[in-house]
Amino acid sequence: MKLYDCRVAPNPRRARMFLAEKGIALDTVEVDILGGENLQAAFLAINPRGLLPVLELDDGTRIDEVMSICRYFEELQPAPRLLGRDARERAIVTSRQRKMEFDGMIAASEVFRNGHADFARRSLPGAGSDVLPAIPALIERGRQTLARFFHWLEVYLGEADYLAGDAFSMVDITAVCAIDFAGWCDIHVPPGNARTLDWYTRVSARPSAQA
C-alpha cells in the first residue's frame, strides 16, 4: 500500500493526522501541487481528478477522497476509534464531520482559491476545472460560512471536551485542519471564543498535528 500525499495541502493533512493517531505508517509518494504535478499526465493516470490524497492498495485499487481512506483504515485497524464507538456515536461523528467539511474546509477553500492570483482561472481544485474562472463573490460567502463554523465549534465545545463528545475523533481532525487552512487567508477563531481556543491548543499539541 502507498499514499499519494502532499505536505502543504489541507486534505492530505487530514489523512496523515488520522493515520498518525492510529500509529499507522505508510509508504508515501509526495506530489508537488505547487508545481502543478497533480495536473500532469503521470499523476492524472493515478487519479484523473488530479486531487490528493490517493491510497493505492496492493492489488492496484486506488481510493481517493480523504474520508474513504479514513473509513478504510478504521476497519483495518479499529483502535483507537476515530469515527465513533457505537452506531449512535458514529452517526453523530459522520454528521458533524460533514459540517466541519462543508462549513470549514470547503468555505476556507472558496475564500482561498477565489482570492488568489494563482487560481484566477481555476475556481475549483483538480483536473478539468481550468475553464472555471475565479468567482470573487465566493470570498464573502466563504467568510460568512466560516463565521457560522466558528459559532458551531463554540456550541459543540460547550457540550463536551471534543467536537463529537468526550473522545477525540475525525471531527476534531477536520476542524483543526480547516482552522489552519482559514488562517492562510488571515481568518481566525474569534478571540472571544474561549472554549474553541482552549480546544485548538489541546488538539494542536497532539503529536499527530505535526504529521
Next chain:
Amino acid sequence: MKLYDCRVAPNPRRARMFLAEKGIALDTVEVDILGGENLQAAFLAINPRGLLPVLELDDGTRIDEVMSICRYFEELQPAPRLLGRDARERAIVTSRQRKMEFDGMIAASEVFRNGHADFARRSLPGAGSDVLPAIPALIERGRQTLARFFHWLEVYLGEADYLAGDAFSMVDITAVCAIDFAGWCDIHVPPGNARTLDWYTRVSARPSAQA
C-alpha cells in the same frame, strides 16, 4: 424514531430511497420547505441549520445530514448492504458517493438556487444564510461540473452494471437523485451517453425510486 422529511426536496429523497431499499418504514413528519417552514422557530428547534432530513431517535438524539442517517440504518439493518459489502468496496462506495454529491447534487443545487428568483437573497440552503445573495457565476460553474459528472457516470458504467460495481448501492441512489434534481434546471444526461441512459431507466424503475 421519526424522520423529518420533505417530499419535494432532493436530499430527503435520498434517505427515503435508502430506507425503501431496506424495507424500513418510519414515522415521518412532513416539513413544508416551499412554505418556509424549515426556517421557522418550531423546526429550527429541531435542527438549527434548517435543513432536512433529520432523524430523531427514541432517546431524543437528532441526527441530520442524509449520509449520517443512512450509515446509522446500515448498521441497524445491514441487509441489503447499500454502503459496500467489504472494506475495499465500502471505501469505493464512500469515494464515489462523494463524487455524486459534489459533482452531482451540489452542482445541481448551485445551478438551481443561484438562478431562481425565490433564492435571490439565499445562495446557500438552510438557516443563517439569508444574507448571502445569489451568485450568478455559480450557474455556469455548476453546469460545467454537471458535465463532468455525466462523463464519469458513463465511465463507471463501462466497468460494471452499477456505479460502484455489480451491486446497487448508495452511489446509484445519490446519482439518480442528482440527475432528477438537475432536470429541474432542464439539464439532462447527454443523449449519446447510452450506458447512463440504460442505467437510469433501470434504477428509476425500482420501487424505491417512488418512495
